[in-house]
Amino acid sequence: MLAELLLKWPLIRQIIEGSDGTGREAMSERTRALRPKNEGAATARSICPYCGVGCGQLISHRDGKIISIEGDPESPISRGHLCPKGAASYELVTHPGRATKVKYRAPFSRRWVDMTLERATELVARRIWESRARTFNEPAMHTTGIAHLGGATLDIEENYLIKKLFTAGLGMVCLSNQARI
């Protein structure tokens, strides 16, 4: 009983094990019982979707839910590292503060209102089409009246489709994407 009690004291464990007090001997029972959050989870190997660096990611998942997204130490590109944006990939889809509704502020209004995705898509499509009709330069087969600036949440596939639709389809020439916006 006394021995058991004494063995709970890190100093005694340190003396018995001849260690320097920075290893397991310094841990409480609770700390020793802690398990990694992704223990026993399946892992999928992926690539960060955001920029051309292409850092490797390990996606741990269990029961159809993502548990964590971390840097892949075996990636020859990034060797386990992710920049702040790539490291926040998990929060991008799981954070409770994530905006999930379209916000609209009408011209000259000071108020933002919620709008359904269908209504917003229809509004944007109509305005793009009207602007294109008004500004399309027939001889040059392009319009400089509409521009597009992509941001951080667009992945490679989305950017490919945007480029294809806007340039080849609508004749827009002012297109850019900045992964860190």
Ligand code: SF4
């Ligand atoms: S956004 Fe960051 S983590 Fe993702 S590929 Fe680019 S540098 Fe790597």
